[in-house]
Amino acid sequence: xxxWDIRTLDVQPHQPEIxxxxxxxxxxxxxxxxxxxxxxxxxxxxxxxxxxxxxEVELSRRGDTQTAGAGTVTHWDPQERHEVRATSDARLxxxxxxxxxxxxxxxxxxRST
Numbered sequence: 398x399x400x401w402d403i404r405t406l407d408v409q410p411h412q413p414e415i416x417x418x419x420x421x422x423x424x425x426x427x428x429x430x431x432x433x434x435x436x437x438x439x440x441x442x443x444x445x446x447x448x449x450x451x452x453e454v455e456l457s458r459r460g461d462t463q464t465a466g467a468g469t470v471t472h473w474d475p476q477e478r479h480e481v482r483a484t485s486d487a488r489l490x491x492x493x494x495x496x497x498x499x500x501x502x503x504x505x506x507x508r509s510t
Contacts (some may be wrong), residue, residue: 403427403488410434413491423494430454438467442498445473452487453458456480463471464498475499 408414408429424443430436430452438457447456449451449469455469456463458479465471465494473479473496481489497503 399420424496428489430483432486438480442501443493447471450489
């Protein structure tokens, strides 16, 4: 069993911490996003689950913006473009599954089945 108290981890801005990564399963990442900073519009190859552990963020997708506070869980499909902006200092958990997803650069050269 692995247990992390996200509120007490020393995660620094711009230095996400990979908490666990299992090929074929998932990757779990802790992120500290200071107020006013953002994860600019992007997409990933995996399903992305974002959990707000502390603070508040704005989540945007195709012009639709929603506020999310502590306890909120959000899901984006693979290749779904989105952005995250902290309205207060925020501690986030990002789960990418399966890891790595189809089309991820680390999987280049693999054959599809």
